Structures are given as C-alpha cells and as structure tokens.
C-alpha cells in the first residue's frame with residue numbers, strides 16, 4: 001500500500017499548561033492538497049512545525065517519508081518545501097543572488113518554473129530583497145520553496161499577503177504542482193475561498209482538535225445544518241460536529257428524511273466555519 005508522505009498519529013502538544021494539539025491524526029498522501037482551516041490560535045502553525053521537527057510533540061508519532069519527524073535525514077529534508085508564516089532571510093541580497101545561493105542546495109531546481117514565476121509576479125532579479133514589499137517577499141519565499149518541486153510542501157498561510165490576482169495564480173500553480181509531481185501539500189489558511197478553489201481535502205482545526213478531515217467533495221455533499229424544535233431528535237446516524245437546543249451541524253448526510261427536522265440545509269465552507277465557531 002502507498003505510504004503517506006507525512007503522518008500524524010495521536011499527537012498531543014501542551015505549551016505552558018495549555019493543550020495546543022489534542023489527539024491529531026492526519027495522513028498526507030501524494031496528490032493531496034490539504035487546506036488546514038482554523039481560527040487564530042487554533043494550533044495550525046504548531047501542527048505544521050511539528051511535521052518539520054521544529055516543535056516536539058509530548059505524545060504521539062509523526063513520520064515524514066516514513067522516518068520520525070525529529071530525525072529526518074538530509075536527503076529527505078531536501079524533498080520538503082516549507083514557507084513559514086513570516087520571516088525571510090537573504091536581507092542584503094539581490095533577488096538573483098539569493099536565488100543562486102538557494103538553488104545551489106537543490107539539484108532538481110526547475111529554472112523554467114523560477115523564470116516563469118519571477119515574470120508572472122513581476123519580480124526583477126536585480127531588485128534588492130530589503131526593498132521588497134511583504135507580498136513580494138512572500139512570493140519569493142514561495143518560489144524558493146516550490147521551484148525544486150518538493151515531494152512534501154508545507155505552507156503556513158502562504159498567500160495571506162498576496163493580492164487577489166497573485167493569490168489566485170499562485171493557488172492554481174500549487175494545485176498543478178501537486179498533480180504534476182505527485183507531491184503532497186499541507187497549507188494553512190483563513191481564506192475559505194482559496195481553500196475551496198484548490199484543496200482536494202480539508203482539515204478543520206478548532207482549539208487544537210481536528211474536528212473534520214476529509215475530501216472536500218465529501219464535506220460539501222454531506223455536511224448539513226439541521227434545524228429542529230425538539231432536541232430529542234435522533235442524530236446518531238451522523239457525526240455531530242456541533243449541537244445546540246434548536247440546531248445541529250451534522251456530517252455524513254445522504255439525503256434521507258430525519259424525523260423531527262424542520263429544515264436540513266447545505267453549508268458553504270465559510271458558513272460551516274462560522275457555525276462551528278458560533
């Protein structure tokens with residue numbers, strides 16, 4: 001059977017007595033583009049940093065290319081692309097020099113892709129990195145992470161500072177990369193429309209818990225908001241993601257009748273996100 005590129009098994013992390021990650025189980029396989037959606041402080045960055053061995057879990061196992069994440073060898077490290085939420089080195093460099101240095105670490109560097117993206121995002125190779133805007137720095141960081149066609153790409157809010165056109169183009173490239181190179185991509189975002197546009201799978205994290213992880217199509221088709229007056233309604237056939245006196249968010253709905261339901265409505269990803277945080 002195909003091995004996951006990245007696998008979290010029963011992962012817990014506590015920082016300063018606060019439970020930041022609670023029993024995370026998640027597998028990233030080749031071809032998957034997983035959108036990790038969660039509020040500020042939900043644990044997205046911590047989850048991503050655990051995969052890179054930058055944060056050590058208290059319990060559970062994380063493997064990357066079937067190796068423990070805390071002991072990834074150099075060959076496997078070169079197959080991972082990572083763009084952090086902020087921070088970008090190469091201050092004092094021109095774009096061309098920074099790219100030349102970065103490229104020298106990666107034998108599989110795709111120069112054509114580099115040139116195409118520099119052109120597309122209007123980055124001049126003679127520009128000084130210290131003069132770039134935040135969005136331009138983010139774009140360059142993305143080029144640096146993607147041009148060696150990593151097998152596993154981990155992106156922490158990769159497009160937050162990009163304008164809508166750049167975001168759209170970058171997101172579509174991301175999807176192509178996964179399809180062309182059989183890579184797996186795990187990216188965090190608050191922007192539900194971006195996730196809807198490119199993610200094959202959605203992982204929804206709330207207060208350190210993965211509430212939902214599945215194919216986007218499955219989520220779209222089987223998530224419903226059920227309204228009712230009598231909260232003895234029987235929803236045991238479904239995964240209930242949230243419930244109050246008069247409504248519930250259920251998962252696994254297949255167009256059947258639910259006795260006692262006043263209405264059963266589909267939800268967009270944004271509506272689902274809002275409902276789960278109400």
Ligand SMILES: Nc1ncnc2c1ncn2[C@@H]1O[C@H](COP(=O)(O)OP(=O)(O)OP(=O)(O)O)[C@@H](O)[C@H]1O
Nearest residue numbers: 015016020038039040041042043044045046047085
């Ligand atoms: N090194 C740390 N020391 C103390 N608290 C931390 C540390 N790292 C993370 N946390 C806490 O863990 C929680 C999750 O943080 P994390 O950065 O993973 O969230 P996030 O979902 O990425 O948030 P955002 O969308 O705002 O980037 C937050 O409450 C944060 O304050």
